[in-house]
Amino acid sequence: MTTLAFSAPRYGVSSITKTKTAAAPHVLDANRLGDHLDRLYRAALGLTGSPADAEDLVQDVCVRVLAKPRLVSGDDDLGYLLRVLRNTFVSRHRSAMRRPQAAPLPEELEPADNSSATRPDQAVEARQVFEHISALPETFRDALVAVDVVGLSYGEAAKLLGTKEATITSRLYRARAQVARGMDPSRESVL
Numbered sequence: 001m002t003t004l005a006f007s008a009p010r011y012g013v014s015s016i017t018k019t020k021t022a023a024a025p026h027v028l029d030a031n032r033l034g035d036h037l038d039r040l041y042r043a044a045l046g047l048t049g050s051p052a053d054a055e056d057l058v059q060d061v062c063v064r065v066l067a068k069p070r071l072v073s074g075d076d077d078l079g080y081l082l083r084v085l086r087n088t089f090v091s092r093h094r095s096a097m098r099r100p101q102a103a104p105l106p107e108e109l110e111p112a113d114n115s116s117a118t119r120p121d122q123a124v125e126a127r128q129v130f131e132h133i134s135a136l137p138e139t140f141r142d143a144l145v146a147v148d149v150v151g152l153s154y155g156e157a158a159k160l161l162g163t164k165e166a167t168i169t170s171r172l173y174r175a176r177a178q179v180a181r182g183m184d185p186s187r188e189s190v191l
Contacts, residue, residue, distance in 0.1 A: 140175035
C-alpha cells in the first residue's frame with residue numbers, strides 16, 4: 001500500500017514525498033502452503049542440486065512452518081517461505097559438515113574378519129600357537145609375549161624385563177624358533 005505524504009515546506013519550497021507503509025502482519029495460512037510448493041521445490045533443487053535432497057528440504061520446511069503458527073509481515077508469504085527454506089538448508093549443511101564423512105570401501109577390498117566363528121581353522125591354529133608359547137621356558141616366553149603379543153619394542157621389553165636389549169633379541173629368536181618347530185614338527189631345528 002502506497003500513500004503520499006506532504007512534508008513541511010523547507011526554504012519556501014513544498015515537496016511531495018512518496019512513502020510506503022507496511023501491511024499489517026498476518027498468520028501464515030497453512031491451507032495456502034500448497035500454492036507455493038512448486039516454487040519452493042525449484043528453489044530447493046537449485047540449492048541442493050539433487051531432486052531427492054530438494055524434496056527432503058521442502059518437506060523439512062513444511063514441517064517447520066506448520067509446527068506452530070507463523071506471523072508474516074506484509075503479503076509476502078513466498079518470501080517468508082523462501083527465507084525459511086534457505087535457513088533450513090544452511091542449518092542442514094552446517095550440521096552435515098560437522099559430522100565425519102564416511103567414505104565407501106573399494107569393491108576389491110575384502111574386509112578383515114577377526115571372528116573365529118567364521119574361520120575355525122584359524123582359531124585352532126591360534127590356540128595351538130598360544131599353547132606352544134605357554135610351554136616355552138619363562139625367559140623365552142616373557143620376551144616373546146612382550147614383543148610379539150603385546151607389541152613392545154625391544155628396548156621397552158628389555159627395560160620391563162630388567163635385561164639388555166641384545167638379550168631380548170637372542171631370547172626372541174630362540175623362542176620364535178621353538179614355536180615354529182612346535183607348529184611344524186617335521187621342520188629341522190636351527191638349535
